[in-house]
Amino acid sequence: MRAIVLHGVKDLKFHSDYPEPQLQSPTDVKIKVDYCGICGSDLHEYLDGPIFFKNKRNEISNKENIQCMGHEMCGEIVELGAKANPEYKIGQKVVVAPTGTCLDRPRFPDAPNANKQPCNACSEGSYNACDYIGFTGLGFEDGGFGDYCVVGDNHIVPYPSSVIPVDVAALIEPLAVAWHAVRVAKLKEGESALVLGAGPIGLVMILALKAHKAGNIVVSEPAAGRRQLAESFGVQTFDPTNYKSTDQAVTALKKLTNDGFGFHHSFDCSGIPISFEVSLKALRTTGVATNVAIWPEKPVDYFPMEITLHERTINGSMCHTREDFVNVVKAFEAKLVDIDQVRTLITGIVPVEEGIEKGFNELINHKEKHIKILVSPRHAN
Numbered sequence: 001m002r003a004i005v006l007h008g009v010k011d012l013k014f015h016s017d018y019p020e021p022q023l024q025s026p027t028d029v030k031i032k033v034d035y036c037g038i039c040g041s042d043l044h045e046y047l048d049g050p051i052f053f054k055n056k057r058n059e060i061s062n063k064e065n066i067q068c069m070g071h072e073m074c075g076e077i078v079e080l081g082a083k084a085n086p087e088y089k090i091g092q093k094v095v096v097a098p099t100g101t102c103l104d105r106p107r108f109p110d111a112p113n114a115n116k117q118p119c120n121a122c123s124e125g126s127y128n129a130c131d132y133i134g135f136t137g138l139g140f141e142d143g144g145f146g147d148y149c150v151v152g153d154n155h156i157v158p159y160p161s162s163v164i165p166v167d168v169a170a171l172i173e174p175l176a177v178a179w180h181a182v183r184v185a186k187l188k189e190g191e192s193a194l195v196l197g198a199g200p201i202g203l204v205m206i207l208a209l210k211a212h213k214a215g216n217i218v219v220s221e222p223a224a225g226r227r228q229l230a231e232s233f234g235v236q237t238f239d240p241t242n243y244k245s246t247d248q249a250v251t252a253l254k255k256l257t258n259d260g261f262g263f264h265h266s267f268d269c270s271g272i273p274i275s276f277e278v279s280l281k282a283l284r285t286t287g288v289a290t291n292v293a294i295w296p297e298k299p300v301d302y303f304p305m306e307i308t309l310h311e312r313t314i315n316g317s318m319c320h321t322r323e324d325f326v327n328v329v330k331a332f333e334a335k336l337v338d339i340d341q342v343r344t345l346i347t348g349i350v351p352v353e354e355g356i357e358k359g360f361n362e363l364i365n366h367k368e369k370h371i372k373i374l375v376s377p378r379h380a381n
């Protein structure tokens with residue numbers, strides 16, 4: 001099949017005859033890919049890796065670290081294992097919940113550690129924080145930048161294509177990241193929220209907050225184009241470059257809340273020392289800061305009394321669970337998410353043959369022009 005395959009850091013190749021993934025376990029499902037979004041973590045792995053491809057073979061699946069990439073995919077069921085969930089049907093449109101964790105060990109009985117006990121996170125139901133987390137298309141097994149992929153039946157979520165257009169369905173995965181963050185934050189209807197950064201994750205964060213009926217939503221973003229996009233979603237924006245110091249910016253941000261005391265919630269979607277500081281200081285008493293960003297391995301300075309004096313909380317939100325995908329699909333069905341707004345995040349659709357040049361390299365070289373580029377095996381060259 002056609003596939004975009006990572007051979008190593010800065011070594012991505014298009015194959016026209018990559019081996020088509022086959023059902024391996026009786027609960028497996030084979031999917032013909034419709035669309036698959038290129039994610040920041042794909043670029044990160046390609047340019048600065050190895051991150052998810054550190055070992056020659058994956059701890060859980062025992063698959064080799066040369067894989068077809070892509071984890072934000074939607075497609076159609078073309079083959080079902082004999083023991084796959086009988087609710088699923090050939091031809092059904094589905095999105096993939098791409099985590100690979102200890103809970104997937106039964107799919108790979110021949111892997112050397114197949115009988116190992118689940119890690120702490122997996123044994124307590126938080127498999128999204130698994131010690132060995134990998135993703136379909138990111139270390140765990142072949143992903144969605146190809147014609148087909150095979151996943152366990154507990155990783156697919158059906159969606160109605162009459163409600164969610166097939167291209168928009170590729171955005172369900174990033175939306176699930178934001179849905180998970182709202183859940184971790186325990187945000188209640190009407191509470192105010194500050195989003196730091198309006199990149200791909202910051203923008204889906206806005207859509208998730210609106211769907212959860214957050215009150216006042218303010219988005220802080222230095223790039224004018226991204227602020228404009230955030231404004232088109234009907235939220236207030238803030239340009240942090242207008243202020244000389246972080247404290248001045250924090251004072252101005254607090255004034256944007258109804259009573260001027262600060263935000264109930266902040267969601268850091270930037271992952272830089274200043275966003276961390278603001279995410280904490282712009283909160284009101286008992287406010288909750290939730291980190292959604294992926295940070296480089298460098299410490300950040302902060303004053304712990306910023307938490308204690310105001311009884312604030314710092315949270316971390318780690319990717320998503322299948323439940324978050326189900327909730328995103330339900331939100332589309334309940335019209336809590338605007339299809340047209342989601343579609344504005346798609347800034348390009350490229351055929352799989354051109355995915356490296358017009359997808360990966362385009363995102364790297366023209367970052368300011370793009371939010372999400374989808375790779376599609378459906379589109380002819």
Ligand SMILES: [Zn+2]
Nearest residue numbers: 039040041072
């Ligand atoms: Zn991703």
Ligand SMILES: [Zn+2]
Nearest residue numbers: 102119122130
């Ligand atoms: Zn685990």
